[in-house]
Amino acid sequence: MKFDKQAIRDVLTVAKRLDVKGVLSAYEGNISVLKDGLVYITPSGKNKAFLTEKDIAILDMNGNQVGGRYPASSEYKLHLHAYQVRPDVFGVVHAHPGYLTAFALCGKPVECDAYPEILAVYNKIEVAAYGRPGTDDIYAGVAPILEKENIFLLENHGAVTVGSTVFEAMNLIETAESSARIVALANQIGTPKYLPQEELNDLYAIHEKRMGR
Numbered sequence: 001m002k003f004d005k006q007a008i009r010d011v012l013t014v015a016k017r018l019d020v021k022g023v024l025s026a027y028e029g030n031i032s033v034l035k036d037g038l039v040y041i042t043p044s045g046k047n048k049a050f051l052t053e054k055d056i057a058i059l060d061m062n063g064n065q066v067g068g069r070y071p072a073s074s075e076y077k078l079h080l081h082a083y084q085v086r087p088d089v090f091g092v093v094h095a096h097p098g099y100l101t102a103f104a105l106c107g108k109p110v111e112c113d114a115y116p117e118i119l120a121v122y123n124k125i126e127v128a129a130y131g132r133p134g135t136d137d138i139y140a141g142v143a144p145i146l147e148k149e150n151i152f153l154l155e156n157h158g159a160v161t162v163g164s165t166v167f168e169a170m171n172l173i174e175t176a177e178s179s180a181r182i183v184a185l186a187n188q189i190g191t192p193k194y195l196p197q198e199e200l201n202d203l204y205a206i207h208e209k210r211m212g213r
Contacts, residue, residue, distance in 0.1 A: 003038070003040075007033045007038075007040040008040055009053070011041070011042060011166065012052075014031050014091075015031050015051055016048065016049060016051075018031070019048045019049040023174060024095050026047045027045055027046075027047070028095070029094060029158070030079070030093075030095075031092070031094075031170075032092045033090065034090045034091070035090070037061060038058055039058070039060075039076070039079060040057075040058055041056065041057050041072050041073055042056065042057070043056070043057050043068060043070035043071060044070065055068065055069065057070060057071065057073070057076075059072055061083070063076060063077065074134040077136060077138065077139060078092075078094060078142070081142060082142075082146060085147060086146060086162060090163070090166070091166025091167065092161070092169055093162075093169040093172075094154075095158055095159060097158075098181075099177055099180035100153060100158065100159040100176060100180045101158050103125070103127075103180055104127060104154060104157055104159065105156055109125055109126050110122070110124060110125035110179060111183075112183045112186070113192075114193055114194050115179065115182065116203055117175075119195075119203035119207065120206040121172075121179075122149070122179070122207070123204060125152065125153060126145050126149065127152070127153045128154055128155060129155055130154070130155040130157070148211065148213075150163060150169075151173070159176065
């Protein structure tokens with residue numbers, strides 16, 4: 001079977017960047033690309049900073065591993081589910097960045113009517129109900145959010161982003177972590193100054209347009 005070298009390289013590029021940015025830790029998080037019916041995904045239990053092309057696991061859409069020298073991430077079912085729910089998605093990032101994960105542990109969405117960037121890009125980052133990692137339960141409550149948004153939190157777990165490319169998913173989780181940090185800090189400092197309703201409505205409309213609705 002012939003595998004796509006560029007898909008493998010894209011997974012490695014994103015893995016190494018997110019490691020440098022502190023979005024991924026040594027053993028947590030996973031990245032995948034869907035190309036020509038195959039899913040190229042980071043392996044289980046390996047430090048993302050030191051992965052090589054031979055380390056990337058390759059699965060068919062039924063979850064059968066057809067390439068790579070290490071087993072696929074234990075969260076591969078979450079990635080397969082995302083590709084099945086959203087035919088426009090070709091890249092998925094799941095990670096446990098500090099601020100986003102803190103919101104997830106508290107079961108709180110990331111939202112702030114004082115911050116235009118959150119309103120225009122995400123509206124708010126919703127929380128999917130808890131499901132045990134590595135099992136089918138992890139994605140049981142994901143579809144209703146995933147059908148309408150490109151980012152969500154997994155309660156008591158972490159964050160997931162999707163995109164038409166894995167680089168879109170990468171950019172989204174980087175900016176979302178920054179936004180979550182700003183919201184957390186603002187709430188520690190005081191009460192954010194909320195925007196007027198007319199401005200909120202315009203920002204909601206920008207978000208709807210970004211999502212193609």
